[in-house]
Amino acid sequence: MSGELNITLTSNFKAKPQSDAKLGFGTLFTDHMFVMDYEDGKGWHSPRIEPYGKFCIEPANMTLHYGQAIFEGMKAYRTVDGKVKVFRPRDYLSRMNRSAERLCIPKIDVEFVRGALMKLLSLEKDWVPASEGTSLYIRPFIVAMDPFIGVRPSKTYRFFIILSPVGAYYPEGFKPVKIWVENKYVRAVKGGTGTAKTAGNYAASILAAEEAKAHGYTQVLWLDGVERRYIEEVGTMNIFFKIDDTVITPALEGSILGGMTRDSVLRLTREWGLRVSEQPLTIEEVYEAHDKGTLQEIFGTGTAAVISPVSALNWKGNIITVNNGDAGETSLKLYDEITGIQYGRCADIFDWMEEVE
Incomplete structure (x- = not known):
């Protein structure tokens, strides 16, 4: 892992939902995301928090052709005393490394990424909904970035963490x-x-x-x-x-x-x-x-x-x-x-x- 965590704030903040009741799942995303790159011989580098947005890939991107991609899903909650807390982040990130090993993807530094996640969440605290059953869904994922047609591990990767406020999973109550x-x-x-x-x-x-x-x-x-x-x-x-x-x-x-x-x-x-x-x-x-x-x-x-x-x-x-x-x-x-x-x-x-x- 090389490089300090750089932060670039957006100049175009999104309007936040006026009501938690209108939240769905995975359709709305916060203002910022965490990004980090990997290159063979250099390791994970250039960690940054930047405005949420599109990124460019080539048509020959290896993930599109061979599916070398992993992800995780965890949640942050607004507690009854108004604090924002994350459920078992180290455990989820450690599991991500087990997935990475199986897919020949370089492992992440769990403690560094956990710290970067907490910084990202600190910036996006206002996106965490407060109603019972709602939360801020956290999606870390890694994709291969090599433009190459051929089956082998990629030599470059990109790691993202994006955030999405989500509604109650049971909008009509806890039902079987x-x-x-x-x-x-x-x-x-x-x-x-x-x-x-x-x-x-x-x-x-x-x-x-x-x-x-x-x-x-x-x-x-x-x-x-x-x-x-x-x-x-x-x-x-x-x-x-x-x-x-x-x-x-x-x-x-x-x-x-x-x-x-x-x-x-x-x-x-x-x-x-x-x-x-x-x-x-x-x-x-x-x-x-x-x-x-x-x-x-x-x-x-x-x-x-x-x-x-x-x-x-x-x-x-x-x-x-x-x-x-x-x-x-x-x-x-x-x-x-x-x-x-x-x-x-x-x-x-x-x-x-x-x-x-």
């Missing part, structure tokens, strides 16, 4: 969603890129998500790519099952993204003394538990929704309803606790929140 169990397509296999937060994983999931939506389902539940039996994750979330008073989630064995909210849920449930297991789990076992009456809850976990309770599963046309279609007590408690920590209503016993000065 219906999930389509995907039986035709696969998301990842062990040894692939399923453990990395890379653009291609999401592109490959779009068709299945669109087909699920056409059938009236909100998300896709992916099964393993070999036997098509073992549960992996939902399209944008990790997945949990409460069966016979045990909270179960698939183990991270090389094809599942290790979510920060997943990790937060595991730490909280263990802190509460619940029985918790990270283990292989088949879709047949879930349906058998439902038939026996021991399937108590299903819920997803992710940065955007935090906790997303599941009301129903559809696997090969066999539909089961979970907890009478209502959110379960564990998912409700977890949602209240994690959002309580994020907004400053609950004690932050794990020191997950970092204040922006």
Whole structure:
């Protein structure tokens, strides 16, 4: 890492939303962004905060042709006492380095980038909405910059952090969603890129998500790519099952993204003394538990929704309803606790929140 952090302020400030109720997700961006470049032999250099805007790439840009790109997603919140705090920034940036390693992208200096992020957030504090459920979404990402037609790692990269004020994920309240169990397509296999937060994983999931939506389902539940039996994750979330008073989630064995909210849920449930297991789990076992009456809850976990309770599963046309279609007590408690920590209503016993000065 070379160079001091340079800051160039915009001369054309954007009008901020007059109402948090009008915020969507990922459509509005703040005045400034963080940018940093990489070159072989020079490393990461020229870190800067500058006005948010377009940047030029050549038609032969390697990201456009070969998808060498990674990203992260985290959030900053305005707490009940008016402070601005970020949820687990070091952990998210450390995960970005794990994705970088898998995609042959040079790793970032986590502490330097965290400091630059906090400076960017300090400049953009007024963009952080204050209403319950709203936040400032933080999107760090790295793209290859070489103009080259040929499959190899790029020799140049650009790293960005952009910010977007976002509305409540549940504009109509905390309600369960219906999930389509995907039986035709696969998301990842062990040894692939399923453990990395890379653009291609999401592109490959779009068709299945669109087909699920056409059938009236909100998300896709992916099964393993070999036997098509073992549960992996939902399209944008990790997945949990409460069966016979045990909270179960698939183990991270090389094809599942290790979510920060997943990790937060595991730490909280263990802190509460619940029985918790990270283990292989088949879709047949879930349906058998439902038939026996021991399937108590299903819920997803992710940065955007935090906790997303599941009301129903559809696997090969066999539909089961979970907890009478209502959110379960564990998912409700977890949602209240994690959002309580994020907004400053609950004690932050794990020191997950970092204040922006």
